[in-house]
Amino acid sequence: MKVGIANRRDFLKRGMAGALFLGGVRSAEASAQPVTPLPGEKSRVVISRDSKLREAGSGVDSARLQKLLDRALQSLYGLDSPLEAWKKVVRPGEVVGLKASCLAGRGISTGVPLVDAICERLQQAGVREVVIWDRLNSDLESARFQIRERGQGIRCFGNDVLGYEDDLAVYGSVGSRISRTLTQICDAVINLPVLKDHSITGVTIALKSMFGAIHNPNKYHLSAGDPYVADVYMLPPIRQKVRLTICDATTALYEGGPSYMPQWTWPYNGLIVGFDPVAVDYTGWQIIEKKRAEAGMKSLQEARRAPHYIATAADAQHRLGTNDPNRIDLVQV
């Protein structure tokens, strides 16, 4: 994991001092934002892009990425200070999980530079610990994260370390064991999906990223994941703890997903940020469709794999957010 050594050391120092000072007292500032927009209100989705994000070659410029992230958070909250924005997301003393998406390996996974940038801000916001997690240690390693199971500050490990809850969490059509990392370690989760299509479900962005929190995702790809993707996100530990989605769209994939298909990736050079996972998914889907059209490809609907689960997630039963473009406040910075 390329979290800078200096940052980690500072993090540990500050974190320990902060923990001693606060003595575990939590600030009331941060709170989970409601994801379904109230009548008359809209779900804000921020797309933050930088055409110069990549250095010469294919690597992402970390400093520019930090600024990209800051702009997105500031715009999401309408604040001038990125740190003040982050303090709205998390509380001092919390353990914050960063749910990465690393199944496809290095080419199209949550990027280490983005995670570094987020950890920097979380550190400044006073969280007690950050846990970077995904389904398997091997998945994280394939995306160049370094496994660190023990210690303080920042840890990084897969669900295969702590396993899953013994009891089933049940909603609608799904019954699954939930990752203990989510249920027992994290106070809050920031979801870090990537922007890519999926050969069965159409797309896989914020909502489907939470398949990585359950023990049996392989059972829920029938019917293009509908209603399973929405039902999984309704499971209480997931719905209650995920506070924010930051979709890593620095590299995106418009065909051949979920595997890494370099011939169908493109450098979108952006982040898609929002509280509303349905609105984020809808927005991401439209971006992919636009790229597919530019490439002369059929739409996902024409290819018989439109992501119907997005509409299900927005329906009256689930109310996980909105897929109505008239109720999405799309801000591009």
Place this chain on the structure above:
Amino acid sequence: MSSKHEASDIAAASRLPRDRSPRHLEATRASCPQDLERARRDCVDAWPPNLVSSCLGGESLDRRAFLKAAALPCLAACAVAAVYDRRLAAAAVPAPRPAAESDAQFIVEAKFYEKLPYKKIKCKLCPRECVIDDRERGYCGVRENRGGTYYTLVHSRVVSAHVDPIEKKPLFHFLPGAPAFSIATAGCNVNCKMCQNWEISQVRPEQVRSSYVPPARLAALARQNQCPVIAYTYSEPVIFYEYMVDCAEAGHAAGVKSVVITGGYIQQEPLQQLCRRVDAIKVDLKGFSEKFYKEVVQGELKPVLNALVTMRKLGMWTEIVYLVVPTLNDTDEQLKGVARWVRSELGLDVPVHFTRFHPEYLLKNLPPTPLETIERAKAIADAEGLHYVYVGNVPGHPGESTYCPKCRRVVVERVGYTVAAVKIRKGKCQYCQEPIAGVWGA
């Protein structure tokens, strides 16, 4: 691999929190004596080392020794499990894992798949025909695409092993009274809401402790435990197909037969090859409507019916279990449908077991099947003329015994899993000489 390694390896499983251990139940029968059943459920779940070693280390236990051996380790295992859980929650650090096994020993290239462009594959083992991208797994969770080659992840990867009476499968017309060395791996190609073994069938192999038991070793263990039969059971043997056929081959070389306990959701080609290698198949016919199969099983009815027809055509000894689930598959229409279909497509001599459902997994909201419903099912099938219709999960019911279809006398008396008497000589009723369908001699 040495017996000592295997025993200690399995012994490590005894440190699992109790309810994470496989239950390896088939018919959830409450056998006699009741304290044996209670002890079996409690203690086998905890896998006390001396009991497990009796399965995989070569000793055999009688009932008294079983109880003696199991009691203290049970209590100890429960206490350890309770402390284990509390520590995990309180410490908030990764809990110690067992010494990592190399997964490579379990990974073998799969049979029955087709390579597609862009490193995708299409699995051809079961009718689901999953199309799987690189680094992904199929629906069953135990077969994986790695760079365009498809692998089973569970060859020799045993998660549950137990010596069961063959009546527990249930197979009533195949070597009555024979102990069956019963094994399973993780995984399944359906997701029945009433699954009583979901803790091993609905998980991925890395989520449950397992042991390396290669085919030759399995055959040897069956012989050491005086088991003339290996049973592939508990989860769904279709998904550990490669291991199953290799074990069947090794078993036959060692003089041990093989029986398969399956939902029957398998394609024709692998089924036909399987029928050349095993000796009997018991099929769980979950319901008799596509609606039921779609909503409750996440499967399909028609391929299962096709599989049953193929088994009979190939001369495979076949028995059917129909688990009667209240309100879901217990209508007269479905029950008559089953009976009529068996009569017309398979024949009157195929045994059909109507078994009682107990609330489990995702159907804990339903009550156990009323006895009247089970008896109604039996009456319907009897009225259709089927020769061998049984009542399951109702210990002590007269419907557990086998009756001569001609003279109606009891030719195999059963109480629970226990065979009390067999009145069959050379495959015929000893009273009236009517042939009794089945496999009666080793």
